[in-house]
Amino acid sequence: MSGVAKPDRRIEDYALVGDCETAALVGRDGSIDWLCWPRFDSSACFAALLGDPENGRWLIAPKEAPLRTTRHYIDTSLILVTVFETTTGTVELVDFMPPRDGIADLVRLVRGVRGQVDLHTEFILRFDYGSIVPWVERLDGKGLRAIGGPEMAILRTPIPLEGRDFTTVGEFTVNAGEVVPFVLSYGPSHLQPPDGVDPERALQETKAFWHAWSNRCTSEGCWSEPVRRSLSVLKGLTYAPTGGIVAAATTSLPEEAGGVRNWDYRYCWLRDAAFTLRALGRAGYYEEARDWRDWLLRAVAGSPDQLQIMYGLGGERRLAEWEVDWLSGFDGARPVRIGNAAATQLQLDVFGEIADAMFQAHKHGMAPVNRWSAIARAFLDHLETIWREPDEGIWEVRGPRQCFTHSKVMAWVAFDRAVKWVEQLGVESPVERWRKVRDAIHDDVCRYGFDNELGSFVQAYGSKVLDASLLLLPIVGFLPPSDPRIVGTVRAIERRLLVDGLVFRYDTGKTDDGLPPGEGAFLACSFWFVDNLILQGRAAEARKMFERLLALRNDVGLLAEEYDPRARRQMGNFPQAFSHVSLVNTAYNLDLCEKRSEERV
Structure with a gap:
């Protein structure tokens, strides 16, 4: 053999x-x-x-x-x-x-x-x-x-x-x-x-x-089984000595069968921080949430202009990328990559992810860390000077930088959470200046990130491309879910990015069978769409789509990064923390929605 x-x-x-x-x-x-x-x-x-x-x-x-x-x-x-x-x-x-x-x-x-x-x-x-x-x-x-x-x-x-x-x-x-x-x-x-x-x-x-460990979980809703399994996956992807949580246990499992988009996910992404803290806090895992927050603070400590989007398990910064030429790849998908060059990219959204993560930690009762105020002020001072710049964006595009709408929105989140932090704790800060920057970013996004012809926000300023990251706008509170611009964005994504009950990341056109070419549907985006259905009061549709997503788990309840509806198989690194974190948060959102509906009856 x-x-x-x-x-x-x-x-x-x-x-x-x-x-x-x-x-x-x-x-x-x-x-x-x-x-x-x-x-x-x-x-x-x-x-x-x-x-x-x-x-x-x-x-x-x-x-x-x-x-x-x-x-x-x-x-x-x-x-x-x-x-x-x-x-x-x-x-x-x-x-x-x-x-x-x-x-x-x-x-x-x-x-x-x-x-x-x-x-x-x-x-x-x-x-x-x-x-x-x-x-x-x-x-x-x-x-x-x-x-x-x-x-x-x-x-x-x-x-x-x-x-x-x-x-x-x-x-x-x-x-x-x-x-x-x-x-x-x-x-x-x-x-x-x-x-x-x-x-x-x-x-x-x-x-x-x-x-x-399982007995500490506070999930008793109707989605208890998938929530507990997903939380076990997150625990299993945690590096206990430092509290860091890797994005996945693998490298180079392909996003497309036989393709070249094969990346190393055995590192800790700042982007996962706020979502993860929210999931752990909701489930009662305050110790794990605190350890992840503390890892985050250690990792980002230093000069703000040297902030990275990801770090090693202990906070290591050098994640040099190289190719393993003696491995043939999963079903021939080459190259096999070790390390991740995206660590050196500029992604403005991570400033918002950090601020939101710290805000989530505070919401879930974690005592403030003294040095956070100083770190936050240094980061916001830097972000104030660079938020107008183009970047590589949430999907880590290895091409020319653009003014991605999601990146600008998350820059807004950074200042918004800082203002809320000051309002709740009363710490000394230049809060009026932060409010002005927050408002300026908001106006900028609404002016340049929204396309009146499409009736939707778009992937980047001046673009006609739709992007599933726009589903996060109401989730992070940039605009209320009832705002016509949000309703129009969700409707446009539903029309152009939703296929067979699953959401693809962005416009790539469609082939003769009605499916986009290339990579599979991005599972985290699909859960975000369910969250938007919940926010818009479309509870029955939300439940149906959520159950569709649960059915994609393998026989032991695990999810990869993507799902290929054409080949009916999972794709991407596995198991994927972002997919399971999104499952947990959506399950809690849906359970809360249904409980409120029962109370109104």
Whole structure:
């Protein structure tokens, strides 16, 4: 099986397991095809997701093709159970990563459920994104050690393993009631091999961790299940040592099948901050919200003219982009990129995202951070001098800068939230000047960002292009949802960007089948459209569209960045924090709307 690319792979065939410092993607076939150690943004030791099995994977599966395969998480945890049913019996494959206590582990348990099942394992470890074949040696007769430069991995299992063509293989049989454990541990190669964890004890402790975390959730509405699953995904994408939340666990999963728009999302975007704080605060996760806010303040500390749109997990700024030429890409989508050059772009909206995030933190009862006032004043002084400039915009266009309407609106948000902050806390500030700048930006957007002929706001000043980011105007409070200009904008987006109940990011024309060419529908934008339906009192339509979006989740409740209605498959990096944050916020908005409707009856 080694060296043979998987046929007809789909992004939604994967599930996430993680320890709040990194994560692995497990395929429906029992193969772990992606794992970066020790952090989300470290190099991968299993990279078959972006290449073929020779680039690293770990398969555990029945030797006979299963008659049926199903999967589920245990409760709201990230403990994955894959059930293989064969002609001779049924087994469960339980995959999880225990929260770390200094040691990074990945545990796999094969449990016999019914009858007898013959299984096999194929272990191909390749450090540095599949490029380094490690030196493998036996360890105490109960496993093996793989070393490549500074990295070391230890695999412990009672199953006899043997090397075959630079691949470690093993065969075993499991009867009903039996359990066969596998434990993979990671550490620096210059240290002694870390002690192995007790698999069953680790399972119980991991269950207890997730149970305690889930019990803190205050979501009891009719959307409780998808909300809790999405919140678990956000927790799983959190880098616990710093509180940073990565946009996704992967890099270079394509926005378009076979395309070149393949980006590294294993970093923390400032744009996600306000949405995430709102979601965490609503769900009662104040500790996680505070940690994310504090990460944000540390990351942006410094000169305002050096503000970036994204940072590393610890606030690192150098995210140099390079291409991995030895990986063939997901289903041939190349290049595979590591790092993200968009970190150096000018995106004016991030100033508004930061201000709104801090305002959301205050709304949810977090005590103000003393240095925020000084940071905010420095940022607003700088933004006052540059808000008229063109930028690359929310979609990080790698082309000429434009005066994007959304960017200007978010510059307005920065001053608006600062004014509200002063009004509520009474801190000393040049609030009158900020009000004047806020009003000037508002007038500018209404004059140049609105097209009277279209009856809609447009993507950029002087443009005729529609853009789904305009759906955020009423959400951030730029204009009320009943304003004719907002009503016209939503109507125009509904007419030109809404296809099959899903919203595309911007105008790209349509092909003969009525669908836009290129990338799929952007899921976060689709949730924003539902939010606008709610704001306009179109509750029945909102509920119908929300349920349509929920149906796009895979069998374990995960969403990527986009959905291709033509191929009926998820696209983009996975699982995507922005999609799940948007799901949570929309669920709360819809639940509140329906409760208010019930009160009026």
